[in-house]
Amino acid sequence: MTDAVVAVVMGSRSDWETMSAACEMLDTFGVSYTVDVVSAHRTPEKLFSFANGAKDNGLKVIIAGAGGAAHLPGMIAASTALPVLGVPVQSKALNGMDSLLSIAQMPKGVAVGTLAIGASGAANAGLLASQIIALGDADVAAKIDAFRQQQTDTVLANADPRLPA
Numbered sequence: 001m002t003d004a005v006v007a008v009v010m011g012s013r014s015d016w017e018t019m020s021a022a023c024e025m026l027d028t029f030g031v032s033y034t035v036d037v038v039s040a041h042r043t044p045e046k047l048f049s050f051a052n053g054a055k056d057n058g059l060k061v062i063i064a065g066a067g068g069a070a071h072l073p074g075m076i077a078a079s080t081a082l083p084v085l086g087v088p089v090q091s092k093a094l095n096g097m098d099s100l101l102s103i104a105q106m107p108k109g110v111a112v113g114t115l116a117i118g119a120s121g122a123a124n125a126g127l128l129a130s131q132i133i134a135l136g137d138a139d140v141a142a143k144i145d146a147f148r149q150q151q152t153d154t155v156l157a158n159a160d161p162r163l164p165a
């Protein structure tokens with residue numbers, strides 16, 4: 001059992017450059033999380049023990065990032081009823097289209113919420129996970145409201161692109 005309510009997992013250490021954007025977003029909203037490398041392909045037993053125990057360990061949302069033949073998010077979703085947010089990491093060979101399609105095209109009956117390819121998808125996974133946590137956490141909800149308001153204010157205050165922002 002940990003205090004963390006979100007797990008951020010990824011198929012390889014090489015995904016950290018992308019997946020750190022999810023952690024930055026969780027930090028922004030004060031959401032507690034764990035970080036780990038877990039691979040359906042390379043560490044299948046670790047994957048099943050992580051996913052099978054996730055709910056009992058106090059987790060509420062899992063963010064899973066992987067590139068290429070990205071089976072990690074789907075295999076986690078197959079092993080737990082917790083919501084799984086999948087982040088397609090941008091692969092070198094196919095620019096992340098392989099990651100995107102292998103995460104998004106789940107068969108009916110096992111759901112993965114798929115985000116955009118790369119760091120913006122990872123950041124939005126952190127944001128979406130925080131929004132899910134905010135359903136039962138007023139402090140996180142208030143921080144998300146403030147974030148959105150500040151984002152809107154910044155755009156409105158800098159609406160003339162000819163002027164310096």
Ligand SMILES: Nc1c(C(=O)O)ncn1[C@@H]1O[C@H](COP(=O)(O)O)[C@@H](O)[C@H]1O
Pocket residue numbers: 010011012013014015038039040041042065066067068069070071072073089
């Ligand atoms: N897609 C998966 C899985 C999986 O889905 O189980 N395990 C590792 N990988 C991915 O392989 C890519 C290359 O990994 P390396 O850089 O370690 O060779 C990474 O983007 C990782 O997510």
